[in-house]
Amino acid sequence: GSAKEKAIQFYRSCMDTQQIESQGTQPLKDLLNQVGGWNITDVGNGKDFNETLQTVMGRYNTFPFFRVHVGPSPFNLKTNIIQIDHPEFEMPPKSKFKGKNYLEVLRVYLSYLKKLGDLLGGPQDDPSDSFSLTLSFISNLQQVVTPLQERQQRGMLFFLTTIKELQEKAPAIDWLSCLQAIFYPMPMNYSQPIAVHDMDYLRGMSQLIEQWPKKRVLHIYMIICLVGNLSPALDSRFQDARWELSKILYGEMGSRMISAERWRKCLTDTSSFFEPVLGEMIVQEIFPQQTKKLAEQMFSEIQDALYRQLDQLEWMDEQTRQKAKALVSELQVEIGYPAYILQTDKVNLEYQKLELNEDTFFLNVVTCLKVLRENSYLKLLQDQSQHNWHVSPWTVHSYYSIRHHMVVFPAGMFRSPFFHMEFPSAVNFGAIGVFMAHELLHTFYGYVLPGGCPTCNRSALQKSIDCLIKQYESYSFKVNGTFTLLENIADTGGLTIAYQAYKNWLKKHKEKDLPKTGLSHDQLFY
Incomplete structure (x- = not known):
């Protein structure tokens, strides 16, 4: 079908709340089992850690430790370049709160993690301890982020490097394999140019991963990020949990960021995957x-x-x-x-590999994330004239x-x-x-x-x-x-x-x- 037909199909699968409620947590549980589930025990070596990381980034567009995207090179405006920055944390950092308030934030977020664990059959042996340790890891990871103002003052907003240099400075990550997983089938090598936004963060992140005593916590953190990325596609219990978290952390304004009306949420989700398609439909209608x-x-x-x-x-x-x-x-x-959004043939080509099923909204989201990942490597090949x-x-x-x-x-x-x-x-x-x-x-x-x-x-x-x-x-x-x-x-x-x-x-x-x-x-x- 055309890109427009696929966008409509995606929207309808999102609106089919009866089907979503009846499937419950099973679609996500099945997916979590493919990456080792919550209760993985043998994660002592770096190979297992990096393999899981490659899977969550390459297959599910989830970036727990660092964010990867393609954008115009600050060193040559006509070309695109791979850019790496710290991840977007769901939990607000300590710097945003005063001491006493931050303890309350930790308590609320821990409660949210436990709720997710209960819904998804989380870590069985002392889940409270597992989530507390994971929370401690997240807090430590946030502390190695260099504040934006400091990076601006020190001229650290863009640091041109290569995969080889990244491997030397942040060795806990298998950079070549991770980037190959994200940009497959585009070949990567150690001389691949990379623009890094916060090199101090990547160094600190690598040290934290290597020194963290319980490696199992790293795996649980990756699972939490994956759940956070995919749970909006699940039933109302997950929506309610996110809404409650947002309300407590950010007040009424924060909770309003999560659409109460189902059609608004579905429109937002559809636009995030089918922006040129919706753009064309709206332009034809109002412009x-x-x-x-x-x-x-x-x-x-x-x-x-x-x-x-x-x-x-x-x-x-x-x-x-x-x-x-x-x-x-x-x-x-x-x-x-x-101009390109009115070039229907080009837009159809962009979505030609996408196969959707109106009965399974969750799997449609997973499929769309895969296509997003595949399109990111195409961006690398494009110049910046468009x-x-x-x-x-x-x-x-x-x-x-x-x-x-x-x-x-x-x-x-x-x-x-x-x-x-x-x-x-x-x-x-x-x-x-x-x-x-x-x-x-x-x-x-x-x-x-x-x-x-x-x-x-x-x-x-x-x-x-x-x-x-x-x-x-x-x-x-x-x-x-x-x-x-x-x-x-x-x-x-x-x-x-x-x-x-x-x-x-x-x-x-x-x-x-x-x-x-x-x-x-x-x-x-x-």
Whole structure:
């Protein structure tokens, strides 16, 4: 079948709660037995440990000790590279809580692990002790993560290395075999380039694995990560356990992150595996070509208004002004959706190996994880000319990518209240137009930073900056005008440019009225 038919099949299997409840824990129990189950005893040697790790990473897309993904190389923007970082922990780290509160977090998480163990027939010999020791291991593993701010200060965000060097620095992991399992059938060798985000973490992780007295705990930790990754595909008892955990750890807001309505959960799960398919369906539904055309015309008008605004900046010298205009004209503008999602044949090809069964949601999730893994090696072979968006077409979130000098406005933004084909232009420019101008101004961040424009009139620029900082710090609610400066420039400047663009638009287009509001066009804009 087509990718669309498979997405619908997946969604239906998720919605079939009667079937999911009737199967209970058996699908996951069967899977756990394939990786040794909870009660493995002979895990004394590194070979067993690495074989289990290769299975959970390569077959089930689960990353207990480190996360592996493919992304654009920071050293060559046109190529992709394997990137390795610390894992995403389900349990929040100690740094997020004060001493007494953290003990409560440990107690709650331990209770959650025991509940999972009860549901899945967890470790038989003293499960409480097994889970307590595993919790202790997780806590120790979190402590070797280098905080992001420290990595930024020390210039450690990207460290270019090879598998051979990784093997020397973090020898507890069989790196070649693990990466081969993830990227199979692509051949790996010791000279394979890797970008590491936290080398100190990998060293500390390796030492912890080698020195940890009870090797069985390492296995139980891998099983817990696998269960955490796959349990959302199981019956309501698992959903309830996760919801309770989230509520206690993060409060009501955290529990809201887990969808209460089944259709929302199923839509989220389907979108995580079938994003281009859902993207195409939504674009066809909410983003006709005339919407795209009007949005592009509006953006062009905003670009023109910015060109004129640049001519009026007193602090900018002529050479910088021309460079700034070139920045605007060279900007890549993506509106609505990435082009490839409408290339149905290509999308169908991406999902051609996927075989689903409407009766078994759990096995469908496992199958989709396998296809995700297989697609990751294909990404390695692609160059970066086809830019992947950071957001889905249906999201309400625009952004500017410094790396690609590109602005993105997804189709989800071109809906009421931000935009409508029947709205007066004043409303469209005052809403989506301001977002467009805001993102456009992000291209000039460099100029306002210290030393960012050596040929500019720095005193005139500083006077404008100080004025804006003072304005934001004069509001009744507390704002750090210096800390929020770059966003404030984009907000206030974006409003000015969008308004000027609207005025220019009126010279060429007839305006609509909203007679019942009693508001002028300017009032509608603001």
